[in-house]
Amino acid sequence: MKRSYPVTNLSCANCAIGVEKKLNQQRGVRSAQVNFASNIATIDYDPSQTDPEALRDAVRSIGYDMIVEGEEENLLIEQERESEKKFRDLKRKTIFAWLFSVLIMVISMSHLHGWFNYIQLALALPVIGVFGRDFYIRGWKHAVNRNPNMDTLVALSTAIAFIFSLFTTFYPSFWEQRGMDVMLYYEASTMIIAFVLLGKLLEERAKGKSSSAIRNLMGLQPNEATVVLKSDDGTLVYEIKKLADLKVANLILVKPGERIAVDGIVTEGESFVDESAINGESVASEKRAGDKVVSGSINMSGSIIFMAEKVGKDTVLSQIIKVVRESQASKAPVQRIVDKVASVFVPVVVAASLLTFVLWIIIGGSELFPMALVSAISVLVIACPCAMGLATPTALMVGIGKAAQNHILIKDATAIEQMRRVDTVVLDKTGTITTGKPAVTDWIWMESDQSGYIEGCTRDEFRSAIASMEIRSEHPLAYAVVNFLETEGVLPAENLESFETTAGHGVSASFKGKHLWAGNHRLALERCGEDYMSKKESFKREGKSILFMGIESRCVAVVAIADKVKESSTEAVRELKKLGIDVHMLTGDNESVAENVAKITGVSHYLSGVLPTEKQEYVTKQQRQGRVVAMVGDGINDSQALSVADVSIAMGKGTDVAMDVAMMTLITSDLRLLPAAFAISGRTVRLIHQNLFWAFFYNVIGIPIAAGLLYPFTGIMLNPMIAAAAMAFSSVSVVLNSLRLGRFNYHPKG
Structure with missing residues (x-):
């Protein structure tokens, strides 16, 4: 059995090594690995020979603890709670240690003696015995286990200085009789503890919360779903079932606005489904009978019924969660x-x-x-x-x-050390290179007359009627048209009548006694034949979606919609190449879209039509070839690739999960920050x-x-005060x- 458990009270990489060593010594444990970065112990053990409670007792015996009660989701929540508690406690100890140490330092530098020696002792006791107590406990246990670490050295040096000072406080004559100055080193022992506590506080703050990415991924799964059953008399019965109770071949009803619980195939109904959380693509997918749906996606419009094909741990979302969890646990500790x-x-x-x-x-x-x-x-x-x-x-x-x-947020300090070795950057397309939102790129009037009437209405009136129609439409591309017309100052017409949506085709309505329509190529073929289809082909080669608009049997306008390339992306790719970095692009979009974006930005390597797992495999393939890879993404679909990359970078306007998994976040989602991140990384490592x-x-x-x-x-001896x-x-x-x-x-x- 292989399970992961949070470990608490780890303060350094040697602590993780000590816990790992202890776990591997236990009977029934096949292998154990402790990740200091995530504070997670991954243990493969034989349940017939040992159990989690026995393993926890072994960890406790060397001064640490392991959370073993409850399901894995609850374990992560408990770990986060413990981490927050530890941070508050460490912050309190650091503040008080500095307060007391500064007071001791003032007295020492003022050369005040007599009763002030006892005041220094009184001030040092809380620092040594309370605020720095953990150093002595852990330092002693590490020394006993033959695994000395920084705690051991801190405990030893401060204890010697304190004991020396304590002896001198009560027996100053011992040194005076031997012709030596009476010196106290309380300030040395307490300032050491204060400095190290501050360092630990900064480290805890930088490390962040390792469990939030997994919890956000789990949040995409609905707790329950509506299962469609047939009663004995043949009528349909709808029963709410927990996610864990869903079985393969169950028929599941999904209403507009609900999340899809498991993977399956649509059997009834038509709708648009937002799969951006899984595949990262901004345009919702049209689903009808025979199309596949995946868990974690959102049904946007009509109700659908689908048959469950994969449930539980076999769904796409569950596999993403598993890979991210294992990658976080197996990543080498921050040494x-x-x-x-x-x-x-x-x-x-x-x-x-x-x-x-x-x-x-x-x-x-x-x-x-x-x-x-x-x-x-x-x-x-x-x-x-x-x-x-x-x-x-x-x-x-x-x-x-x-x-x-x-505007570069670094969550994991490992990223700074790794960035300077990166020679390959892999970029997700949607939301990273592009804006991540569909927008109108071309509006082409098909009538040669620039100012005349079109079937009884002006161009402005036509656009106003189109705006009114698209506002009522539920199609994702309709929002792009509405936003474009709003920026053009077009107000929706109020006298629109007989609005109608035709599934799989488009929308239509009556305006000033004329029949207006807007939709895809199928609707255009019905209305105006093949006359204008050449426009569709030219845009298709550029990877754009096409809307045709017309009045009666005339095609009046062709509108191209695409996910625009950010203005900063081309410059960023150029700067990365100047740094000698190889730039790659991955996308779930088709070949034509990928080719067009690669051509615009100057990316020399790209792969289209990839799924989340394939993105991960692509990164791993580059690593096997000896490359050090930085992955840049913005969606949940990128989390698998982010979790295995040497350096993971998220876009600030992306999903919380991508940012939680990533070591680094570009807050403004501007790719030009990448070269700056490389430069800062190099300077920081040199400083270290x-x-x-x-x-x-x-x-x-x-x-x-x-x-x-x-x-x-020379007859010169180094006084401990000078040494300090x-x-x-x-x-x-x-x-x-x-x-x-x-x-x-x-x-x-x-």
């Missing part, structure tokens, strides 16, 4: 460089501190015990992970802020590398000096270096 290094750095620093103490005693004898202790403490203090802990989050914070100023270099540089230089390397030659100052300076330098990104402005390459 913070500092957490990777910490597992080696911690034992190295502890060993260096112990070695320092031992060497001082061996070389100088027991009378140098105070100097040995101070040097050992200095090593731990100067090797504090503050700079390493700030190296990544400060650069990310400034980078994310700079991106936000450029610089920050880590300086953090390690301080440690490499500082640790030998703190150990007393200079003492034999050096540590603080390293942190400040990292922050200042990160702030340089704030002055960066992107300029497209000419």
Whole structure:
């Protein structure tokens, strides 16, 4: 059995590794993988040998928790609730830790002693014992499990500094009798905790809520459906059934405005169905007997009855939900460089501190015990992970802020690290390259006389009558005509009579004693024969939908409607190519539409008629060829491809699900933001590398000096206070270096 469970209290990648290791050690567990990015544990286990409760107890034994009660949808809701609770608690601890630490720092820098030493102790106790308590609990458990992490180093360094200060507070004479200054390091221990808490808070804020995408997908499924049954006397009976109770071959009635519950084939009725949530196409599809319908789509006009073909986990929507959930759970954890290094750095620093103490005693004898202790403490203090802990989050914070100023919302920090390696961008067409809404592109009058009457009415009167007809129509393309005429200042006629809709053809009405009509090629053939069909063919090659309009037996106007290419799309594709990035386009539309859009934008690779699963397969195929792929989409139909891409990018005017799955969102839905995102990503990653270099540089230089390397030659010893100052300076330098990104402005390459 393979199940996914939310894990709580994870604070770093090493925490996820520790939980994963513990789960894999349990009897009956075939494999376990813990994703730090989504806080989800995917476990394949034998139910006859273990159960979720036993696995949860194993996780709890090392200081974490796992939510196992309820169905998966409820588990995600519970995880979100726990995450919000954790964020509020972390925010409170961070605020109070900084408040107390600043007060201690003021007292320390004012060189106030005596009773002020006890005041510092009183202020430090809540920071160490309350606000920073989790560091010591997790740090100890990680050390016991031989998996030290940042918590271990934070706990060790702050504990040593605090215990040293505590001893000095009550026994200052110990140092005075040995000719050494009385120094307290409460501010060092508390400021370390305050800085690390702030970093954790920023990380939690950036990570966001991993479960909302799945819940929004599930929201597309109606809870119940109307099943059509035949009674014994042959009359039809309508019964409301829960989604879980629907069976294959059930006849299901869907009224206008209702969502389709499962996949099936229409058996009765005609209607237009909005399938944009599934296939991403803006124009609703006309459905009649024999046509397929999919779960999650919306019936827009007439009532239809369809026979269920796929139910439960086999529907298209359920498959999308499954793929997104598995992709989120299997995606590699966000490996913070500092957490990777910490597992080696911690034992190295502890060993260096112990070695320092031992060497001082061996070389100088027991009378140098105070100097040995101070040097050992200095090593731990100067090797504090503050700079390493700030190296990544400060650069990310400034980078994310700079991106936000450029209308780029980055939800997953992994995107920043991955963006600089991307060599292939895959673009969805509808809503990404195009506007996502049908609009009139051409209005061609078929009469040569530009000002004369047409069958007793002027062109303005004709357009006014058409506006009145299309307002009453339920056809999706009618909205495009109405919007176009509104922008042209055309007001609907009030004296329209005998309005009628003919399914599969169009609309008609009487105006000033004349019969007006508007519809598709079938209606045009009935009214005016083949005379004007050449116009249809030219527009069809451009991938446009055609409406014919006329009076009596005359075709008066031909209107072309299409999903327009955004003005910014062509420029964006050109800029991406200048950056050396290969641009691809995917669409559920037909070949002619895809070819026309590719020609306009300059996209060299495109694929038409693709389904959501095929989009995912296309991205995976590119990855197998060694490419690093960024997927850009705006609809639920793109969520599968987004979830497997190396970098997933959503359009801000798209669906919430696409934005939830994506690591990055272009708020204005302007594709020209993509090149800017690549530039910001590159600068941010360079800053992270610089920050880590300086953090390690301080440690490499500082640790030998703190150990007393200079003492034999110069007689200079590094006081723990100076060590703490050096540590603080390293942190400040990292922050200042990160702030340089704030002055960066992107300029497209000419």
